[in-house]
Each structure stands twice: as C-alpha cells, then as structure tokens.
Amino acid sequence: MLCLEPSSGLRKRVQFLLETLELERLSDADISGLRYQLLHRAASAILLAQKFTSPNALMLIHSFSESDKGFVDYEKFVSLFGLRALKSRLIGPVTINGIDLYFGWIRGD
Template identity: 80%
Template sequence: MFPSEGPENWGELLIKKKEQFKTGYSAKALAYCWEDQNGFPPDVKLAFLESKDGLFENFELLLVIPEYKVSLPGGSSASQNDIFILAKGKSQQKKEQLIAIAVEGKVNEDFGRTIGKRLGGEASSGLRKRIEFLLETPRLERLSDTDISGLRYQLLHRIASVILLAKKFTAPNAVVLVHSFNERDKGFIDYENFVSLFGLKAIKNRIIGPVTINKIDLYFGWVRGD
C-alpha cells in the first residue's frame, strides 16, 4: 500500500490495468471522482445527509483505500472492494462511532451472475464452500433456495466483506454503497431486489437502513455520480 499521488495511481492496484482502467469503466470514474475531494464527493455526502439518520449528521472521512482485498474461504482470490472507507459519525443523540464503507463502482457494468448461475453445472467445491460462507455471514440462511438462486453474487460478496471489515476495525456500523455513473441507473433493479430481502425499500441517492447483521448495523446506498 502506498500514498496516492493522483487518480492514475489507482490503476496500479488493478490486476488488468489496461483493460479495467480506462474511460467508461468504473475504476477510472471512481478514481477521478474521489481523489480530488477533501472528504466525500458532494453527491455521496448529500445521500448520507438525506437519509436523516443521526449517525450521519456530522460524519467525517478518515481513510480511503482503493481496491481493498478481503480474504474469504473457498478460493484463492479475495473479495476486492473498489474502495474501502473508514469514517466516523457523531450526532447529539449518539456517541462517536466508526463506520466501515464498501464502495462498488458502476458505469456500464452489471453485478455479474446470480448465485444460481454460479452454482449451475460443475461448480467447484471451493465455490460452493465460499457461497455457503457468504450466506452464513449475512444471516441469509433463512431464505429459500429459490430466493437465494436469484441473488447477485457480487452484492452478496460486498455484504460479507464489509461486515468482516467492520469487525476488523471494531466499527459498529457498515455501509454497502453503490456509486453509479450510468444515466439509466443500470443495475438498480438488481440492487432494489436485493435490499428488499432485508425488508428495505431502495431509494436512489439515499442511504437506507439499518438492519442488524452479526451485531453490525448495516446500511445500503445507491448514489448516481457525476
């Protein structure tokens, strides 16, 4: 890990820089959106404030790490968060608390295959072990096989990784934040269906929640970036 000297440095952390770090892709959009900010980008900050949750009234960004990897069982590759953020929230009603945030950037990319398609055919034992772990971590084992098969694997990944990060940094709060740069909000329906499983209604440009998972207050957010 090294201090960033500009948005182009973010590309050095990608496995396939030439393919992934170019105009029209989320990695570059996130780098140029977040690098030049003194804190949260305005659209992201507004989404937190619009949630009207006291935790975010006076929140502060402490640390930003792009392409942050979280090890998960059942495979050689880690869950790679586009951005990991450690923030601090405080309000008149609540004591100062840490907030772990996993940012998933999107331009024209979708959330990948569903769990059902990932497990279809000859799925490896490693993949099955990982999915079992992911489902156990967010406490989704109560869902039927039909419900689970339609979940987007990438969103499940992001929940598990941010819960683990919250525990690692002793943060009682966690946020899965989708930062979209697509004018048509591509992927929003998948996001909407996913959060509905937690009894939440998806709202664009708003942080929703929390739901308590493994003693962590988990929030979700969809923000359309400029």
Template identity: 90%
Template sequence: MPSKGPEDWGKLLINENSEKTLAYCQEDQNEFPPDVKAGFLESGIELFENDELLLGLPEYKVSLPGGSRASQNDIFVLAKGISHQKKEQLISIAVEGKVNEDFGKTICKRLGLEPSSGLRKRVQFLLKTLEIERLSYAEISGLRYQLLQRAASAILLAQKFMSPNALMLIHSFSESDKGFVDYEKFVSLFGLRALKSRIIGPATINGNDLYFGWIRGDPKFLTY
C-alpha cells in the same frame, strides 16, 4: 503507498471502465465527493450527517473461504460519524463503482458454471455472514453474486476494524441506473426499500448495523 493521481490506480484495476471513473471521482477529494455527501445528508440518518473520511484504500481485498481469489472492493473507506447518542462511531464502507455494467452473474449461473465445492462453500459463508442462510434456493438463486460479496465485505471489514456500522455503497455513473432493479431486490431481503441517492437501513447483522446506499455519480467523471 500514497496515490499521486488517478493513473496510480491503474495497476490495481480489474474493470478499467467503472473503476477508472471512480478513481477520477475520488482522487482529488480529502473528503467524500459532493454527490456522496449530498446522498448522506438527504437520507436523514443522523450517523451520516457529519461524516469524516478517515482512510480510503482502492482495490482493497477481503479474504473469503472456498477459493484462491479474495473479494476485491473498488474502495474501502473507514469513516467516522456521530450516533443518535452524540457519540463518535466508526463506519466501514465497501464501495462498488458502476458505469454501464451489471453486478455480474446470478448465484444460479455462478453455481451452474462453476459447480465446485469451493464455490458452494463461499456462497454459504456469504449467506451466513449476512444472516440469510435460511432463505430457500428459489429466494437466492436470482441474486447477483457481486452484491452478496460487497455486502458481506462491509460486515467483515466492520468486524476487522471494530466498527459498529457497515455500509455497502453503490456509486453508479449509469444515466439509466443500470443494475438498480437487482440492488432493489437484494436489499428487500433485509426488509428495506431501495431509494436512489439515499442511504437506507440499518439491518442488524451479526451485531453490526448494516446500511445500504445507491448514489448517482456526477457524469463529468466518466472516462469514455
């Protein structure tokens, strides 16, 4: 069903504040918003220099084992870029919008509050999808569960749409960059150094090139 305005996103939203802000930022765009495009260009990665947005789906669900609820991406974007071999390539992008919220509970707290076999199965699946299942519990316990879900979603959607590239994109409207420290810790697991308003990577995961991005959103779209 085509969207006729940001209000159409309302019935899909889970976190009304950040996702409503993201809706107003994205709704009138037939391409990537200016702040995202600027971050792409400033990253110096050829794949992201001339990207074309092919499809954008708000609140796109990705089924995961070990529970009844799917992982819900704020926006799923299928884009097209040009590789260093001058060939067109698809890019699967899982977008997470944030204003002043963190990335939810850590893995340690999630498992402590919900020590079910289903949740343990899901966490193990996410770790395996990202090829970090061999990390010790001490190394993963402080990770934010939501970051794990979003990065795995990018990979799973890349596989679903036969895209060689995946991107976990954090679109943050926080003036203090809330959550960046958690993001920084997460991407370091893949041997990468986090940068603001940049795309970093790739890390090769399960045959896909996985990129990460933290984009500072334009505060004019804040809805509170």
C-alpha cells in the same frame, strides 16, 4: 442454452457470505439470479466492521449509468433484509452480528 451447476467451491463461498449476512435461511430459489457481487460487498462491509470493531458498516453502490442499470438487482438484494431500495439515500440499518449495516445507491461520474 447450457446450464452448469456451480462448483463446490462457489457453493462454499456463497454459503459463507449468506452466513456472514445472517441470510442462511434463504433457499436456492430465494437467491436465484442474485448477483454474487452484492453478497460479497455486503459481507465485506460486515467483516471490515468486525475487524475494526466498528458498530456500523456501509455498502455503497456507485452507479455510473445514467439509466441506473443494475438498480433492479440492488432492489432485490436489499429486499432480502426487509428494506425498500431508494436512489440517492441511505437505507437501513439492519443489525447483523451486532453491526448496523446501511445500504446506499448513488449515481454520478
């Protein structure tokens, strides 16, 4: 199996997302295997809340998988914020840059 190093552009984007989410303290080992999309969606929620001066933000994952495929990745991600993932419930908030960020996982058509 061939393993490639991430490009400098990807490293910069990931660093920006980690800083936006106040997770810059994490090492490469901490974020190894973490889905980029989860970082991006959570940071997007924070950035939109900042843009509209909202005190709250929500990152909601809508799964179309009957077996909740990807939930393990979601669990790992929210654990970075000290939260325990639950299905069909909002969890949080965690306060990031003065914004309360909530997370949710739902399943359905």
